[in-house]
Amino acid sequence: MRTLIKTHRIELKPNAAQAAIFRQCVGASRFAYNWALAEWQRQYQAGEKPNEAALRRQFNAIKPVEFPWILDLPKSVPQQAIKNVGTAFTNFFRRVREGIKPAGYPQFKKPFKRDGARMDNGPGTFSFDGKRIKLAKIGRVKMREPLRFDGEPRSATLSREAGRWFVSVPVLVSLPDLPVVDTRPSAGIDLGIGTAATLSTGEKIDGPKPLKRYLRALKRLSRQHSRKVKGSNNRRKSAARLAKLHARIANIRKDWTHKTTTALTGRFALIGVENLNVKGMMANDKLARSISDVGFYEFRRQVEYKAALSGGVVVVIDRWFPSSKTCNHCGCYRESLPLSVREWTCAECGAVHDRDVNAALNLQRVALASGSCPDSKACGEAGSGRSRKTPVKPASMKQEINLVSIGYG
């Protein structure tokens, strides 16, 4: 049986008391992480061989006396933070072994930077009730939307971003058995009208060629149609012509979308796309917009299911993520970037950006940072888009793939 882990990141709407506990939780998580990192370094310098399991036992033994305040919080909070120190060292040692630079020696955590906390003690220790999640020691917390996926919720990780609270819930769902997973690079895809799809590799994929011509014809025909007398023969004829043209346009787009999404999901193991892209659309051009809206939705839907079928991962990034306005080089954010600006220079680091390639690179970065890569070696480092050779998993192995929704809205 092939399983699929779909992660839903849901915005939480805690009341004041719950938000206060959340703040304590992310504080305690950071505290335990920093404690474990300092202790790891101390033990290492003393010639010992630190490991996260021993550090967790050590922390549990001293917490009633040294950190009694932490007993009021879910015990998973410090436990997971200490496990994360172990993972950070494992990753560091692996990168050193593989000669990857920078190797990324684990750093102490600072407040408000990627604040997070593990809130569950495994499946069954938290539950959902419509638009509420029930967490140990906290109770029912309102969510902005209900859990999207059917299956077993595996964990609940709290995070804070720009003053808002989110919970990430990976859900184990079942899929029919499918071909062997292979390993391919990652990519971000920025969808727009001018260039239909821009990849983080710098490639620009043109939209269906004849579409522009047909769209012009469609506009003309719509105008003519609206002038025809209702109930007249002429109006009936023009309605038929209009419907035919609509169908032809739909087919051209469908064909293009199928070919393009098949090619992309074939090439890339991890793909970052935006939920619904409204960039490059003229606000007053309702017709182009309605057609494009449908096109983008269908594009994303096909990328998602085709990636899932080929063992890939699609990270869907909410459209409110400022992918165009963020410099992929230094991460700084630009307040305004009119649609007419196709190329810009970062005021902070001086990097020169093609608007769409920069957006695609940001989508790739978020996809990689989401930790959803089907095989951590498959996707290379952010920005490189480089393929690595890794052994193909045997067909008998349980295949797990991820589908992640990230909400910023």
Ligand SMILES: [Zn+2]
């Ligand atoms: Zn920059």
